[in-house]
Amino acid sequence: MVPDHLMFFIDPNRCIGCQSCVHACSECDTHKGMSMIHLEYVDRQRSVQTAPVVCMHCDSPTCAEVCPADAIKRTPDGVVQSARKPRCVACNNCVLACPFGVPKSNPGLELMMKCDMCYDRSSAGLKPMCATVCPSGALFFGTQEQVEMLRPRSEPINRFRFGRQEVATKVRMMVPRGRAPEFVDVVAAMEGRPDGAGDEPGRGDGFVPVDMLMASLYEDGGSR
Amino acid sequence: MPGGSVKAKAAAWGAAATVVLAGLIVAGSRNLAHFDAALVGYTFAVLFATFGVVYRYAMWLQRPPTALYWRKGWGLFLRRRRTGRNLVQLAGRLAGGFAFNAFIWKRNWARAAAHLLIMWGCILAAAVTFPLVFGWVHFASAPGRLDLYQAYVFGFPAQTFPVESLTGFIVFHMLVWASFLVIAGVMLAMRRRMRDHGAAAVQQFGEDFLPLILLFAISATGLMLTASYTWMEGYAYDFLAILHAATVIFTLLWMPFGKFFHIFMRPAQLGVGLYKDAGRRGEQARCRRCGEEYASRMHVEDLIEVERRLGYRYETDAAGVDHYQWICPRCRRRLPALAQATIWGDGPSAARPNE
Incomplete structure (x- = not known):
């Protein structure tokens, strides 16, 4: 069981694209040799900003509900596991339905695999591999007190909204303290299109202005 | 669909399948003329397992995503213009995926070797045991010939073979060969489960160890029976027969609830393959x-x-x-x-x- 007091916090704005998490991820014993983390350029044409994407471990995982083989299980401590190997029929339902785009399909293996928070480690109270190596604190595994001390201007949020569907997650995202919305409205971020049509200068989809980055990166406590 | 009607529908399918199997047992054994009363415990365990497996399968099929693939998969398979191509593809997928477990070999050799050995051991054992238990197959001396055995299938005479022959030795020890395959597979699987840190993090006793323990218990007690009547003049045979029956019956009763149920879920992969092929064309x-x-x-x-x-x-x-x-x-x-x-x-x- 993952100890109750330990939580996973993500802060994509802090990502520097170093790929440490990608390489460390493949060292995990539960998915040996295969990296389950995604490192995405948010909008490669207009910004160097990258974002690490781990499984958010939803309270009511859509991936598990749409699985025809009932292969995806959530442990009592809230970690959504990779598809059970005897059951997965590689239909790709989970890959398409996950609102965060996390599961990976491996057609040759007829198997879906995903980030399982390095369950061999986290269930023993150790940090997931990605959080162990992340130099910028974009991926952090620890206690609420630790994250509050390190990020005095941030607070975690674990409610996301996709259209009319609200999704609560075990993994939390850092947002400005005191200005945290009720939920992170993901679809609202889509209003600017990658082609730039209708974008205001500096508010384009994928373009993360430096002042925004600075606001989250260089808060008191910095990247300690 | 309300939960009550979903369960009622599943129970009706389970009951119907059980009645059909019971009817086939009566008919196939010629009104129980060739039914071995000593195996009645096995028969009732199989009937219960049939009800449980079909009930769970029917419940599973009523989940929205499963129902969709079930409906679409059959629709695509039976599409008139593609039936021939579908049959060829089906044969290829059965050979590669099911007979040789090609996709499991790509995952991990130890897992694949264990699975292949256990799977073929179980198929062999089931192919021998179920027809014998149901009275569909029985053996008797050929009329007027004590050195010849005659196999009967559904009461009809089939192959004859000499008692003292290689064929006879292989046929009458078929469950021994099945045990060897299963035990080798169980050992490989146990080794992986005891050494693999990743597997250790998520494995559960009921889901992962119990099936291996049951398969080993069936195989080991079955081999003890052979050893008893072959080399030990039937020492403790009655006790061993009861012990073996207990292990088999427990496994059959547990089949609808645990890991063995994937045997019945797995063919869904064939329907999913057809669905993906159709998707790529569209x-x-x-x-x-x-x-x-x-x-x-x-x-x-x-x-x-x-x-x-x-x-x-x-x-x-x-x-x-x-x-x-x-x-x-x-x-x-x-x-x-x-x-x-x-x-x-x-x-x-x-x-x-x-x-």
């Missing part, structure tokens, strides 16, 4: 954010329907999107980061609901 869905193709349109539309039936509400009023399922996985990975950046830049107003 129109592709384009992401309504980036414009890239990311899946078949059929798959996306079906998922929208499945999500609706499951009670998810991913519909959105965002211009030109309609439903979040029309957004590709890659854009889905980018959007939360963008949303976070927007919050840092604009505060809570940036995260206002758009509905």
Whole structure:
């Protein structure tokens, strides 16, 4: 069981694209040799900003509900596991339905695999591999007190909204303290299109202005 | 569908399958003339397992995503113009995926070797045991010849073979060969489960160890029976027979509930293969954010329907999107980061609901 007091916090704005998490991820014993983390350029044409994407471990995982083989299980401590190997029929339902785009399909293996928070480690109270190596604190595994001390201007949020569907997650995202919305409205971020049509200068989809980055990166406590 | 009617439907299918099997046992054994009364415990365990497996299968088929693949998979398979091609593809998938476990070899050699040995051991054992238990197959001396054995299938005479022959030795020890395969597979699987840290993190006794223990117990007690009558003049044979029956009956009774149920789920892979092939041939869905193709349109539309039936509400009023399922996985990975950046830049107003 993952100890109750330990939580996973993500802060994509802090990502520097170093790929440490990608390489460390493949060292995990539960998915040996295969990296389950995604490192995405948010909008490669207009910004160097990258974002690490781990499984958010939803309270009511859509991936598990749409699985025809009932292969995806959530442990009592809230970690959504990779598809059970005897059951997965590689239909790709989970890959398409996950609102965060996390599961990976491996057609040759007829198997879906995903980030399982390095369950061999986290269930023993150790940090997931990605959080162990992340130099910028974009991926952090620890206690609420630790994250509050390190990020005095941030607070975690674990409610996301996709259209009319609200999704609560075990993994939390850092947002400005005191200005945290009720939920992170993901679809609202889509209003600017990658082609730039209708974008205001500096508010384009994928373009993360430096002042925004600075606001989250260089808060008191910095990247300690 | 209300829960009560789902269960009633599943129970009706389970009862019907059990009655049909019972009827086939009576008919196939010629009104129980060739039924071995000593094996009655096995028979009732199989009948219970039949009810349990069909009940669970029927429950499983009524889940929205499973029902969709079941309906679409059969529809695609039986499509008139493609029946021939479908049969060829089916044969290929049965040979590669099921007979040789090709996809498991790509995952891990130890897992594949263990699975292949256990699978073929169990198939061999089932092919021998069930027809004997049901009275569908029995052996008797050929009329007027004590040195010849005659096999009867559904009461009809079939192959004859000499008692003292290689064929006779192989046929009468078929369960021994099956035991050797199963025990080798169980040892490999146990080794992996005891040494693999990744497996250790998620494995459970009931789900992962109990099936291996049961298979080993069946095989070991079966071999003890052979050893008893071959080399020990039947020492403790009665006790061993009861012990062996107990292990087999427990496994049969447990079959609908545990890991062995994947035997019945796995063929869904064939329907999924047909569905994916049809999707590749058809129109592709384009992401309504980036414009890239990311899946078949059929798959996306079906998922929208499945999500609706499951009670998810991913519909959105965002211009030109309609439903979040029309957004590709890659854009889905980018959007939360963008949303976070927007919050840092604009505060809570940036995260206002758009509905």
